[in-house]
Amino acid sequence: MSGRATVYDVARVAGVSIKTVSRVVNGSEHVSEPTRQRVLTAVADLAYVRNSVAYSLRTGSGDAIGVVIDSIADSFFAKLVSVIEERMLAEGISVLIASTGRSGSRERGQVARLAGQNVRALLIAPIGNDHSYIADVTQGMPVVLVDRDWEIAGYDTVLVQDRVGAKAAVDHLIAGGHRRIAFIGDNGDLPTIAERRLGYLDALAAAGIEVDELLLRTACGEPEPAAAATAELLALPDPPTAVFSSNPRASLGVVRALHQGLRTDIAMVSFGDFALADSLEPAVTIIDQDPTPIAEAAVDLLLARMRGEQSEATNIVLPVNVVPRGSGELAPWNRS
Amino acid sequence: MSGRATVYDVARVAGVSIKTVSRVVNGSEHVSEPTRQRVLTAVADLAYVRNSVAYSLRTGSGDAIGVVIDSIADSFFAKLVSVIEERMLAEGISVLIASTGRSGSRERGQVARLAGQNVRALLIAPIGNDHSYIADVTQGMPVVLVDRDWEIAGYDTVLVQDRVGAKAAVDHLIAGGHRRIAFIGDNGDLPTIAERRLGYLDALAAAGIEVDELLLRTACGEPEPAAAATAELLALPDPPTAVFSSNPRASLGVVRALHQGLRTDIAMVSFGDFALADSLEPAVTIIDQDPTPIAEAAVDLLLARMRGEQSEATNIVLPVNVVPRGSGELAPWNRS
DNA sequence: CTGGCCATTGACAACGCTGTCACGGCCAGG
DNA sequence: CCTGGCCGTGACAGCGTTGTCAATGGCCAG
Numbered sequence: 085m086s087g088r089a090t091v092y093d094v095a096r097v098a099g100v101s102i103k104t105v106s107r108v109v110n111g112s113e114h115v116s117e118p119t120r121q122r123v124l125t126a127v128a129d130l131a132y133v134r135n136s137v138a139y140s141l142r143t144g145s146g147d148a149i150g151v152v153i154d155s156i157a158d159s160f161f162a163k164l165v166s167v168i169e170e171r172m173l174a175e176g177i178s179v180l181i182a183s184t185g186r187s188g189s190r191e192r193g194q195v196a197r198l199a200g201q202n203v204r205a206l207l208i209a210p211i212g213n214d215h216s217y218i219a220d221v222t223q224g225m226p227v228v229l230v231d232r233d234w235e236i237a238g239y240d241t242v243l244v245q246d247r248v249g250a251k252a253a254v255d256h257l258i259a260g261g262h263r264r265i266a267f268i269g270d271n272g273d274l275p276t277i278a279e280r281r282l283g284y285l286d287a288l289a290a291a292g293i294e295v296d297e298l299l300l301r302t303a304c305g306e307p308e309p310a311a312a313a314t315a316e317l318l319a320l321p322d323p324p325t326a327v328f329s330s331n332p333r334a335s336l337g338v339v340r341a342l343h344q345g346l347r348t349d350i351a352m353v354s355f356g357d358f359a360l361a362d363s364l365e366p367a368v369t370i371i372d373q374d375p376t377p378i379a380e381a382a383v384d385l386l387l388a389r390m391r392g393e394q395s396e397a398t399n400i401v402l403p404v405n406v407v408p409r410g411s412g413e414l415a416p417w418n419r420s
Numbered sequence: 421m422s423g424r425a426t427v428y429d430v431a432r433v434a435g436v437s438i439k440t441v442s443r444v445v446n447g448s449e450h451v452s453e454p455t456r457q458r459v460l461t462a463v464a465d466l467a468y469v470r471n472s473v474a475y476s477l478r479t480g481s482g483d484a485i486g487v488v489i490d491s492i493a494d495s496f497f498a499k500l501v502s503v504i505e506e507r508m509l510a511e512g513i514s515v516l517i518a519s520t521g522r523s524g525s526r527e528r529g530q531v532a533r534l535a536g537q538n539v540r541a542l543l544i545a546p547i548g549n550d551h552s553y554i555a556d557v558t559q560g561m562p563v564v565l566v567d568r569d570w571e572i573a574g575y576d577t578v579l580v581q582d583r584v585g586a587k588a589a590v591d592h593l594i595a596g597g598h599r600r601i602a603f604i605g606d607n608g609d610l611p612t613i614a615e616r617r618l619g620y621l622d623a624l625a626a627a628g629i630e631v632d633e634l635l636l637r638t639a640c641g642e643p644e645p646a647a648a649a650t651a652e653l654l655a656l657p658d659p660p661t662a663v664f665s666s667n668p669r670a671s672l673g674v675v676r677a678l679h680q681g682l683r684t685d686i687a688m689v690s691f692g693d694f695a696l697a698d699s700l701e702p703a704v705t706i707i708d709q710d711p712t713p714i715a716e717a718a719v720d721l722l723l724a725r726m727r728g729e730q731s732e733a734t735n736i737v738l739p740v741n742v743v744p745r746g747s748g749e750l751a752p753w754n755r756s
Numbered sequence: 757c758t759g760g761c762c763a764t765t766g767a768c769a770a771c772g773c774t775g776t777c778a779c780g781g782c783c784a785g786g
Numbered sequence: 787c788c789t790g791g792c793c794g795t796g797a798c799a800g801c802g803t804t805g806t807c808a809a810t811g812g813c814c815a816g
Contacts, residue, residue, distance in 0.1 A: 088535065088536075088557075088559055131556055131557065133532050133533075133535060133536040133557070134536055135477075135536060135538065136533075136536045136537050136538070137473055137476045137477045137482065137537065137538040138477050140473045141471075141473045141474050141477050146473060147537075148516065148537070155502055156492065156498050156501050156502045156505065157498055157499050157502035159495060159498065159695070162492050162493055162495065162498040163493050165492050165517070166491055166492045166493035166519070169492065169517060169518075169519055170519070170521075173518075173519075176533075178516050178518065178533065178534070178537060179516070179517055180484065180514055180515070180516050180517075181501070181505060181515055181517055182505075182509075182514065183502070183505055183506070183509075185506075196469050197469075197472075197512075197514065198514070199424070199469060200469040200470055200471060200472045201472050201473065201484070201514060202471065202472070202473040220467055221424075221467065221469070223424055336695055336696060339696060339699050340696070340698065340699045343699040343700075343701070344699070358695065358696070359495070359672055359694065359695050359696065360672060360675060360676070360694070360695065360696045360700070362676065363675050363676045363679040363680070363700065364679075364696070364699065364700065364701075365679070365700075365701050
């Protein structure tokens with residue numbers, strides 16, 4: 085036989101109508117036991133698997149959800165997607181990933197594409213600033229926004245205390261005696277990073293420390309530029325005694341640069357954990373932004389909406405904590 | 421208007437038949453310029469996006485491919501998927517991920533599910549030993565096997581020199597004077613790891629070193645068990661002077677255990693790179709198993725098959741190299 | 757014995773799209 | 787003038803599934 089078996093094949097083998105096959109496959113009550121058995125046998129013999137494309141077309145709601153993120157190569161999002169996929173598998177739902185590469189226009193295209201795939205729901209870590217298009221294209225399908233947001237009304241969201249957490253990180257460094265604290269992060273287009281930068285500024289302001297623009301490095305959200313920026317900071321006439329890295333990927337670069345420059349005496353706090361952060365010398369103090377609870381909360385919201393719950397938009401804000409491990413507790417080296 | 425626009429909506433607005441809309445949308449030649457313009461205007465006005473579920477049902481070939489891997493949380497696979505998704509996006513194809521969690525039965529279920537999604541092709545990093553089911557369920561759809569295989573005939577494959585690479589790693593340690601070299605890895609069910617273990621044994625045999633079962637640690641493919649196994653190795657009366665870790669995730673655990681046990685004097689080589697491996701003290705010597713060329717090669721094969729090429733099954737084996745960084749070049753500490 | 761009810765089952769349409777085929781109009785060649 | 791072919795276009799079927807509705811038959815109360 086060529087091609088996969090259809091309900092017609094099963095029906096023919098079992099000697100029933102296609103509708104009865106459909107009923108058995110979908111677990112309907114109104115099927116007699118002998119009939120059910122015949123159908124099940126036929127299903128097993130033919131290795132019948134429901135064509136979920138036809139199912140999706142017919143029912144209008146697919147058995148996949150879409151997840152829109154920066155890049156799956158980012159370990160934060162990788163872990164996020166992993167948890168989501170695990171939970172969705174239990175519901176028999178597949179996960180379609182679409183990466184934006186941090187381009188707002190590409191985000192829009194990806195969301196439209198996913199909508200065209202009849203996904204049942206969308207989980208988006210938004211990039212751009214204008215998200216009005218989402219409503220146009222998703223047409224009432226459940227949407228949960230993750231890790232970014234704060235300015236988009238009417239959607240369920242899950243985010244972390246970016247500003248508060250960043251302030252806590254910098255407060256921690258200030259409490260350790262630091263006054264020249266560098267900021268490493270992406271440019272302000274990314275809401276999350278913008279918030280963390282505000283937290284950084286909050287902390288400096290609260291301590292009466294003047295902002296030194298030289299210590300504020302943007303456009304370095306990836307390891308390489310972050311490493312380069314860190315190297316430049318080290319070469320300053322009056323270098324920082326501490327670095328606050330606003331995302332884990334940047335932290336990879338910062339750590340590399342500090343180690344390669346043999347300047348592990350410089351204090352550092354990273355917003356977001358990363359592999360081996362606790363095995364370095366010194367171990368890296370982090371702001372704990374664990375993707376797992378974020379993903380869990382997002383999936384809970386998504387499943388609730390997919391079950392048809394019609395409550396108000398829910399906004400979940402997860403707390404974050406400073407996890408001291410060593411690098412954030414280094415004292416400032418001798419002042420010049 | 422409720423729901424997304426369909427060809428009927430566009431046809432009505434443009435004053436043409438649905439077929440003509442279809443022709444315009446699909447870039448058929450035989451449409452007059454004025455008609456095309458009217459249709460395009462209507463498409464833009466209604467924000468029409470082709471329902472790819474209906475398209476997929478009708479044409480029988482979807483616009484998504486499926487990728488079956490252990491876990492997207494594994495950075496090797498995350499990077500792999502990232503490259504694949506990037507390439508596929510250029511072709512207008514979505515990526516459906518399905519993780520097996522290293523369970524053979526789950527692998528089978530996932531492959532069947534993806535087949536039911538009408539995916540156009542499948543890229544699988546196989547787990548189990550019996551893959552005869554693949555042919556049943558994929559029914560002639562292009563399939564490329566990645567990173568595992570060697571025993572499955574008739575499929576395109578991309579793999580790395582597992583055995584040769586592992587032997588090179590252990591040779592490297594032996595050349596450095598080591599004779600008590602531990603092996604850390606998953607159990608032998610995983611073809612890749614089994615091959616690497618053979619490479620380890622090859623190297624020992626070639627050097628005339630007797631295998632010490634105490635130094636052969638299996639069932640530790642994840643960081644935690646690998647760390648536990650390493651700790652146990654360190655506690656042996658006659659501990660190893662070097663460790664060969666057969667996969668990057670295990671290496672994370674090994675590194676953690678070595679650092680926490682303050683035994684960074686123990687030499688180590690990791691099969692597969694990981695983040696910060698070059699920033700540790702000492703930096704970790706690796707066997708370079710870069711996911712990018714693997715993904716590129718796999719995508720090339722997949723696209724060729726999707727274009728209908730009918731050549732013989734192609735088996736690509738990518739070479740691997742030892743990248744010395746320090747940890748693999750440590751001399752054995754004083755013999756007891 | 758009969759009417760009515762319920763459980764079981766099936767015929768048919770429809771989801772949105774594209775492939776097939778047919779139709780009308782135009783032009784070139786006879 | 788007629789004919790044949792090509793171009794632009796549309797009517798219709800059908801991909802595999804489920805929802806709607808009706809038909810069948812068995813069983814029980816009257």
